[in-house]
Amino acid sequence: MILLHTSDWHIGRSFHGTGLLESQRAVLDQLVATVRERGVDAVLLAGDVYDRALPPADAVRLLDETLAAIRAAGAAVVMTSGNHDSAVRLGFGGALMEASGVHLRTDPERLAEPILLEGRDGERAAVYGIPYLEPRHLGQEWGVDPHHTPVMQEAVRRIRADLAARRQDPDGGPLASIVLAHLFAAGGQGSEGERDIGEGEHLDCGAEDPEALVGTLGQVPVSVFDGLDYVALGHLHGRQTMAEHVRYSGSPLPYSFGEWQQDKGGWLVHVSGGDVTAVEKVDWPGGRQLAVLSGPTAELLESAEFDWAEDRWVQVTVTDDERPEKALERLRARYPHVLVFRHEPAGGRKEREKTYAQALRDAPSDLALTTGFVHHVRERAATEEETALLDAALSAARVQEVQA
Structure with missing residues (x-):
């Protein structure tokens, strides 16, 4: 069985005011080609499907076309919501889509209900989708501390309980455990293209040395996922390996200039005999670089x-x-x-001899004041032509003032 791990499509996103829909279409076409050429059994999409909670119509249309193309290429889809998505909107029609092989997990109460996949040679995998979990809401509802780590620990505890029951079935055979989650894993390398989901406080680990504190309340230790066969993470835009079985696929396109040297693509996860036997990188050099x-x-x-x-x-x-x-x-x-x-001058910016307020007070003439303002704002002195133009404008203003 081959699973394709991807995330953070952010369909509908713009880049410094420039729409990216055609670039997104190009790279998603490459993803579909990978599904077809490599015989992928299921695509795992770990959140941030759209770039905002209320996506534009053309973004919805592109997702619809891409899901249909993936299904036509022979793969199922397991999709969760991220912090950019509206879980309710993304999850609409989920019960109907389930029958067509597109499985949505946007409701936290369904995260322990796996999608049971079977490969062409009888391999089996239980795929659990954890949508983005808002700790302030779920902490109280689940009776745990309202922070990312305790809430994720509770989510994984529920998954482990379901998995253990399924593995006790004597007729079931080997079953690989696959989990999708959307979060900031401690030690991950972020970029300016991601929306902050952290809470800005340090975990209280009882350490006297602040340097011994691990992560923040917005970050989840990778150890939370110990014992699972593969964890397909979303949220961080750089493809990276947190542990052999815990990985970020990264976004399929760069969404900030901080990502410009990243290779974009996903992971192909090979499952056999109830275990993940190999993980291989796949690249999609789509869109304008x-x-x-x-x-x-x-x-x-x-x-x-x-x-x-x-x-x-x-x-x-x-x-x-x-x-x-x-x-x-x-x-x-x-x-x-x-x-x-x-x-950014190579030698650094020169310190100004005077503040602008001091320059305003000490200016010997209106012309010196205006040319000084030009120099102050753009960090280049006014040219002779510009100075003459400013002088003419000031003279005209004085004439108009006298005539008035």
Whole structure:
């Protein structure tokens, strides 16, 4: 049996004001091709299916088309809700979709009800879907501390109890345990593309040394999942291995410039004889790629070293001492997809001799005040032409004031 672990599709997301739907369509087409070519039995989608609770119509349409394509390629789907999703909206029609091979787990009360999968050669797996759990609500309802770790421990306890009962069935045969969960695992590498689900406090481990404190209340220790055969995590956008049996697939596309060097894809999980026998990486280089560039403006405009970035979404930092004139306009002539522009002088920003309030008080003339303002705001002195224009504007204003 082969399972495909994916997560964090964030369908409907924009990137610095630019829509990503076509890039998402391209990479999901690659995912479907993997299902078809590798004979995948089930796709495990661990939350953040949409980018927001109320997704736009074209995002809903793309999900519908993708699920239909996965089913047509021969794989079942197990899908949970993440912190970006509306569990109620995503779970609508779940009972009907179950019959078609698309299994939704968006209700915490159903997390111990597995989807029982059987492979082509008789391999069996119990797949448990844990939706994103809001600890403030479920802690009280389940009678545990209202923090991520105790709530997740209770969820896994319920799963273990169901799994143990199923494995005692003498007629059942070997049964692999697969769990989907959407959370921040302690030790995971996050990026700016993820919404914070942490609670901003440290766990009280009884340690005198603050450095001995492990994680935060928003992070869940990987040890919570000990003994399970495979845990398919969602939430963090970088593909990473937390333990041999606990992994993040990462998002199929980069959703922040902090992810620009990450290889995007998923994991193929091989199940045989009731065990996970292998996990292999699969890459999907879909959509427009990213580039993060830095250097003097002249070098960024002229050097062949940056040819590879010309067709990418670009974050560019110019390191000239002064902010170059029309730098963004000139850079876009070479890199038409610049989305983020920054000026950070290589030698660091010079400390201002005076605060703006002091400069305002000490300005010898209105013209000195206005040219000083230009210099202060854009970190480049006004040119002779700009100074003449400001002087003419001030003179016209004085004439108008006298005539009034």
